[in-house]
Amino acid sequence: MRRNKYADTKRKTVELCTFYVGSHQFGINILKVQEINKHVTITTVPQSQEFIIGVMNLRGRIVTVIELANKLGLASTAFGKKSRTIIVNSRDEYIGLLVDQIGDVVPVDIGKVEPPPVNIGGILGNFTEGVLKTGTGLIGILDVEEVLK
């Protein structure tokens, strides 16, 4: 089912913006990505859900920053030299995803995207659209909308 999403798009290749959460490499469709920010000042929002780090100011817009690791059930991300905030555009709203490290932009032949293996169930499985095998390892392709639900 999920692969159909890619099949539906007429284009043969999509570009993935890849990044790391912990040691895992993930990718999201680059068309979803608005920008990637380095060090941002984040205002914490008490009483919010735990995966929310806080809000930041993106040129006058208030952007909610989400700790992707928490959402994916992985070890939490600390702000560091390599950590980045990927600003994605979801339902007309900018949302920041905090990741440990940013990776390359990988062009992907849609045909090569495989459905997520059944054994990565759980939270991760719900968010994964597909899996791409590269020379170095697997890239989990995230369904951003699903993650941000």
Added chain:
Amino acid sequence: MGKYADENIRIFIDESLEHLADIENELLAIEQGGANIDENLVNKVYRAAHSIKGGAGFMGLVNIKNLTHEMENVLGKIRSREIVPASPVITILLLASDALRNLLNDIDNSNDAGITEHLEALKSITDGSFDEEKCADADLQPPTEMVNLSSPRENSNDGEVTGHPEAPDSITDGSSDKKKCEDTGLQPSTAGMVNIPSPSEKCIFSVADKDISDIRKDGKYLYLVELDFTQHVEMKSETLLNVIGDMKDCGMILDSRPDITTVEHLNVDKHSDGFPFLALFATVLKPADVDKLLNSNVINIYVVTEDFTVKPVSLEPVEKLPGTGDMPAIIKEDVAEESALPDVTAPHTSADVIASEPAAPESVEEVSGDETGDMPTMVKEDVNPPTEETGDTSKTKQPQTNLRVNIKLLDSLMTLAGELVLSRNQLLQSIFRKDRRSLEISGQRIDLITSELQEAIMHTRMQPIRNIFNKYPRVVRDLAMSLDKKMDLFIEGKEVELDKSIIESLNDPMTHLIRNAADHGIESPEFRIRQGKDPVGKIYLRAYHEAGQVNIEITDDGRGIDGDRIAESAVAKGLVSEEMVRGMSPGEKVHLIFLPGFSMSDKVTELSGRGVGMDVVKTNLDGLGGIVDINSVPGKGTTIHIKLPLTLAIIPSLLVSDGNERYAIPQVNVVELLRIPPYKIRDRIEQVGDAHVVRLRDKLLPLLRLSDVLGVERTYSDPKNGTEKPDRRKTIADRRSLKMPLFFDDETTGKMPADPGIENGGNTHEKEPDRRRVSDRRYHSQSAINIVVVSTGAFKYGMIVDALHDSEEIVVKPLGRHLKECRGYAGATILGDGRVALILDAANLARMAELTFVSGSDRASEVTEKFIPPGEDKHTLLIFRNSEKGRFAVPLELVERIKKIRCSDIEIVGGSRIIRYRGSSMPLFDMGDVAQVDAFEKKEKALVIVFYVAGLDVGLLAIPPIDSVKVAYTIDDTTLRQPGILGSAVIEEQTTLIVDVIGLIEALHPEWFSVERHMKQQVGKSKSVILAEDSKFFRNQMKCAIENAGYDVIEAEDGMIAWNLLQKNAGEISLVVTDIEMPNLDGFGFTQKVKQDGRFSDLPVIAVTSLAGKEDIKKAKACGVDEYQIKLDRKKLVECINHYLN
């Protein structure tokens, strides 16, 4: 009809709505003028209607055109003083304008909307007045010709249709119609009538010449339509009604033979046997088009010419439109216009075919009567699109919105934008050149321009409040009529401007308040006279600026709000408990009206009591960042005060900081700032239970600590190195002292809670002796407490924050969707340094802290009091369940409080369940632990019923909901008795186990009671107490408590028995505990006996009862009662006994 660009329609709608907005108030003014008609005013309305009509005609909006046309007719007659604009007439006009507005707002469907009732109502006015008019000016009758109507049906209605300018029907011969008119008693109808003969000369239509001239003026053609049923109906399988319908759709049937109503009401087939149907038909359609419309091969259509002769259409397809001689120019113009829209139908004139209406005056009344019934909806509809004056009508469907902006304003915006660009260039240059001085200058300029720009842009959004205020005269008028009251509305400050979006959202709550004032506030005239008031009620509506906010006041001089009744009603609805109400001031009681779900059910009327209460008003206004307050003096009137920010986009706010973050509190909520210096904290801040209050001008103000509500770890920054340290103090007034140094452990020793570590007084420097610290902290300015006194309208509270900063104008930005559930924030803003600050929502914060001024309302809503027949001994029981099956009851008096918890918060330590409660652990028990009942059923949420037993708070687990009932019951203490269970009783027809809390705890933790036992032994030979109490249950409870305290108890079931026992055991008994209400001899009597007897007069008497009225206490004291205790406050009872006996 051609296709018109959306834009044209848009402009038309905007303009029309603008016209309409005026119409309403002018109509009201006309009404007030009564017979003194201000022609200018009428002309204005007339012109407005006329321009709408013109536009509608052009656009092909038939219904709108028809409606405005009819309105115009009526107005014309008002102008010519043919009609007195009495209330019924104006009502019809107003309703018509409402209908018109609805049509305009839903332009796409306007042609399909049903407006016939309005048309008829309007027509009935013109008809009726026509009658009079006809009487007034008898005029010449143009020549007549007789028409043959082959088999005319008698129109029995005609006689009543006085409004109809038509001649009596059933004219079969060619005699003069004047005579006929007389025959039917329609004497005036001969005057000013035109007779139009049918081609077959068997029938004459008599039409008022005014109508004809109107028709001509409007550029309509007049046709005589003849249908041959025998052919037509059968051939086309179309009924007559269809044809009539077609005709009505595109024109107006002035008259017909047989009468249309007869045709419509009776079976058509009956008529279809062979007689033709004749109708006088006015339309803008040109002969050729009429031909097409009506399929002339079966229908004969004749054009009625200027001289009132008829010619077949087919012969003169392009006949020039005939007109009255005196207005040829107008006719031509209109014709030109109409010829552009050949298939557009046209309005009709006043003569109506749907003529079964009663005579005009009657029908007017009837309509106005109807109208009162419809009013709520009508008014509501009228009120719903609040923007009609702004030309922003799109609320209904299209999301497209327009705003009219003064061109001057736009120019100034442009200038400012230009200046801004220049300053930017300057700024960039200065930055580039690193010229500090010019940088400063351009900074200042930009500052200036920005504020000007902000102001100018704000202005474009600003709308005078007039836009909504102007509606209310109408609302009040309609209400006054339907409620049969007299009232005047005085409006002040219409020119006050508010942000467009606020104005829009203000409409509903304001309407509600006005309606309330009119409906509930103002009394009936008779009642007012009896009260010595002016029979005419007054409602004042005032708007004014104050302190950067807009204030709106709605004042009525009506009956006011009786706080006690509100309170009663709130208690009856279970919104608050009686105890809470008891402590309330009258003003606070009135405020209960804002409680969600509150409504004075006994006053529900059609108009304002429709289940929507003041709480909705409050919620709406809260949403606007506004505050609503209510003041009421019973018998004098009510004032509702609304404070609103000027705009929602930019609001002045106070910046505060707490923890590491800064927050903004809208200035509208800030009442004052309070700083309590360290050395006064102890005096000013007090603790009531676990709530803190501050004494402010002799009033207690509840306090909440922002960090607690938000669940942020409190911190203070170490003044030495600036690092943040967690703040561990538990209470605000927590001070460190020599005895209890707050920061014991090394890591925190002596850190200054520099940030006004909220409460804490100071701290001192590391490794200095305690003594030094103590003294130091008092002088550290930062250890003062900063309190922002915020108001949510209904109540005020103090918010403790770490630090207060500036007041700033902040731009409100919405929070993302993931943060929507955080209710404590109204949005976010970006501060000067680019960081985001959250905007606090004072009302929701209070709610989160359960600080509502009726704070127990949550619980109270779960508690309903059952009706109890007076005279029975009853007790309030708390009914709860620990599982689906287990139903238990415990006397409410024993319950300390009830707490909602999440089951996930329950910890299991050392085999027992505990929960953190007020900083310590509270053991939790379940009935299933001891008694033979089902174990506690774990759900997401649970309730903990807190008891105070053996010097400890213990919790009993229950699943929500719980209930409390006041019942009389008898305990069966044998059948089901077991540890923890006193027995059973049938409560609300269910067997309920009565919990013995002490027994329960004792069964589980006998060691807890060992101390008391120990004490008992110490007492040695225990003293005896006589206990008179008729209720077995309470007797047991008290006996148990007193025995636990180490005394012997002699029980007595009533005062008499007690007295006898006392006499028997004289000398042994050292104290009397008695109930007041007992059979045989009550507590008062018993006490008197005791006190009057020399042997016992020294015996202390403690009365225990659930009666706690002042009078009872007085009486008890008079009888000689030494102490008065509330039944089952066991702790106090025992203390009291101890006091007397030790």
